[in-house]
Amino acid sequence: MDIVDIKDWGLGLDEHLLIAGPCSAESQQQIETIAKGLRGANVGLFRAGVWKPRTRPGSFEGIGNDALSWLNSAREILNVPVTVEVANTSHVEAALKAEVEVLWIGARTTVNPFSVQEICEALRGTDIPVMVKNPINPDLQLWLGAIERLNKVGIHKVAGIHRGFSDPYEKRYRNKPEWSMPIHLKRMIPGISVICDPSHIAGSREIIASVSQRAINFGLDGLMIETHNDPDNAWSDAKQQITPDTLKIIIENLNFRETLDKHPEAISELDKFRQKVDLVDGQIIELLADRFQMIKQIGEYKRAHNLAVYQPNRWQDVMESRIKTGTNKNMTEKFMKSFLFALHEESVKMQEAQLKEVKSAN
Ligand code: PEP
Ligand code: MN
Numbered sequence: 001m002d003i004v005d006i007k008d009w010g011l012g013l014d015e016h017l018l019i020a021g022p023c024s025a026e027s028q029q030q031i032e033t034i035a036k037g038l039r040g041a042n043v044g045l046f047r048a049g050v051w052k053p054r055t056r057p058g059s060f061e062g063i064g065n066d067a068l069s070w071l072n073s074a075r076e077i078l079n080v081p082v083t084v085e086v087a088n089t090s091h092v093e094a095a096l097k098a099e100v101e102v103l104w105i106g107a108r109t110t111v112n113p114f115s116v117q118e119i120c121e122a123l124r125g126t127d128i129p130v131m132v133k134n135p136i137n138p139d140l141q142l143w144l145g146a147i148e149r150l151n152k153v154g155i156h157k158v159a160g161i162h163r164g165f166s167d168p169y170e171k172r173y174r175n176k177p178e179w180s181m182p183i184h185l186k187r188m189i190p191g192i193s194v195i196c197d198p199s200h201i202a203g204s205r206e207i208i209a210s211v212s213q214r215a216i217n218f219g220l221d222g223l224m225i226e227t228h229n230d231p232d233n234a235w236s237d238a239k240q241q242i243t244p245d246t247l248k249i250i251i252e253n254l255n256f257r258e259t260l261d262k263h264p265e266a267i268s269e270l271d272k273f274r275q276k277v278d279l280v281d282g283q284i285i286e287l288l289a290d291r292f293q294m295i296k297q298i299g300e301y302k303r304a305h306n307l308a309v310y311q312p313n314r315w316q317d318v319m320e321s322r323i324k325t326g327t328n329k330n331m332t333e334k335f336m337k338s339f340l341f342a343l344h345e346e347s348v349k350m351q352e353a354q355l356k357e358v359k360s361a362n
Contacts, residue, residue, distance in 0.1 A: 001148065003191040004157045006221065009129045011081045011101055013044045016256060017195060017222030019083065020247055021047035021074065023237040024060065025067035033229040035077035037244030041251065045102060046074040046082045047224060051091050052236055053108045060235040068098035083131070087115060092122035104131040105146060107163055107175075107200075111135035116146045120153040129157035131195065138165040138178050144188060160185050160194040161224060162215070164201035174203020174240070177211065179218045186219075193221035199240045205231065208242060209250045216254055225250075291343075292350060299351035309351040315344060 006013050020038055025031055025048040035046065048071060052062035071082040081101030086092045087109045095103055103123075109115045110133055123130070130150055135142040143160065150158050162182045164175030182194040196215030198208045212223050228234045231241035242250070260267060302309060319340055326336035 001151050001189050002156050003151070003189055004129075005191055006129075006157075006159055006193045009102075009157045011045070011129070013081075015221070016216075017044045017193075018042055018251065019045040019047050019195065019222065019224035020227040020244070021082075022049070022228045022234065023199075023226045023241060024049040024052050024235050025063055025070055026235050028070040028073065030229060031067075031070045032073045032077065034227060034244060035074040037229060038078060038227065038247070041244060041248050043078055043080055044222075046071070046078055046080055047104075047226075048074070048082070048084060049236070050084045050095075051087060053085075053087060053106055054236070065094050068094060068100065071098070071100065086119060089118055089122040092119055096126065096128065102129045102131065104161065105133060107133045107136045110146045111137065111139075111142060113142075113145060113149070116149050120149045120155070123150070123155055124153040127155065127157060129159070130155055131159045131161050133161040133163050133197070134165065134181060136166045136175075138181060140181055140184055140188075143181070143185060147189060147192070158192065159221070160192060161197050162194055162201075162220065163197035173201055173207075173211075175201050177201045177214070179214065182220055183218065195222040195224050196220045197224040199224070199226040199237070202240055204239050205242050205246070208240070209253065212250060213254055216256055288343075292347070295347045295350055296354065299354040302351060303355055309348055309355070318344070 006017060007015070018041070020041065020043045022030065022034055031048060038046075048067070050062050050067045051064060052060065054061055068084070071084070074080075075082050083102035083104055084091075084095055084100050085106045086095055086103045087106060092103070105116065105119060109119070132143065132146050132150070135146075147158050147160070160182060162177065162179075164173060164177045165181075167173075167176040170176040177196075182196075185194060186192055196212070198211035198215060201211050202208050208225065212225070215223060225247055226237060226241045227244055227247050228241040229243065231243060232238055234241050260270075299309070301307075319337075322340055323333055323336045326339075327333055
């Protein structure tokens with residue numbers, strides 16, 4: 001894929017891009033008040049929802065086309081480009097006509113390849129930058145697919161936005177973050193920037209600061225934070241919006257880590273530790289190979305004596321004892337569980353394959 005870095009979109013957007021503005025544009029005056037409040041906050045791009053994808057009907061669904069001209073005041077007050085969400089051909093046409101500089105595709109749209117393709121067809125022949133939010137469900141392929149579709153119609157100025165995933169069991173977040181996803185996306189699409197949207201991850205303003213810090217820690221390239229002059233009375237997403245002043249405080253308190261290219265001396269220091277880590281990783285792999293060898297011998301015995309591959313009591317014992325040992329050594333229960341599940345799954349698969357091999361040989 002051919003991706004143009006955010007810094008080369010020709011919009012003056014730099015490293016650690018800050019996108020701010022309301023969930024929804026409500027009035028010309030609201031846009032102006034927010035934009036004025038954001039002066040001095042180092043905002044690179046102003047956001048506002050004009051067409052709002054609401055989960056249930058009957059809520060405020062956005063002002064629509066009329067709100068597009070209000071964005072001119074934000075552009076003038078802050079001297080920055082603006083961005084809106086588009087979900088169909090008529091949104092794209094209206095946004096292009098209003099000379100909106102950047103578009104974004106929302107989570108409820110990324111999930112649907114028909115809608116994404118419709119947007120792409122409307123964009124064919126333009127080179128407007130598009131930010132693609134992750135789909136509602138943690139499906140990397142859908143996220144990747146939407147970006148590929150854009151690329152195929154000639155849109156190369158593309159970025160991702162991590163806004164978390166819907167999870168019925170999750171209580172802490174509105175949309176649970178999955179930090180490995182943006183990392184995978186960056187690995188699969190070299191050069192792509194991924195912005196974090198702490199507002200839609202958090203769902204409540206109290207944890208926006210901590211989610212933002214985690215995004216920075218995981219190397220994400222910027223933040224999109226919903227900002228409102230009167231958050232409690234916002235027409236959408238009231239609980240998660242913050243005032244421009246709160247946004248400034250949050251940004252000032254973020255700890256931006258330096259990248260290695262600015263610290264060549266750190267590379268040789270880190271290399272010393274990394275050599276040790278490489279050695280330990282090698283030992284872990286050797287030990288795992290030994291373990292799987294033993295699993296094969298057990299598999300052979302189970303096959304010869306017609307015993308079931310999965311032995312629940314043994315698995316229970318392994319889980320309990322290993323989790324205890326691991327947590328005593330300061331590893332988290334979550335890590336131990338996922339590690340042991342992966343190990344067990346691979347072992348069961350191996351033994352199943354042994355059974356199949358013998359069957360096909362007979
Ligand atoms: C939004 O940014 O206001 C929005 C609707 O977000 P999402 O698509 O992430 O739900
Ligand atoms: Mn919102």
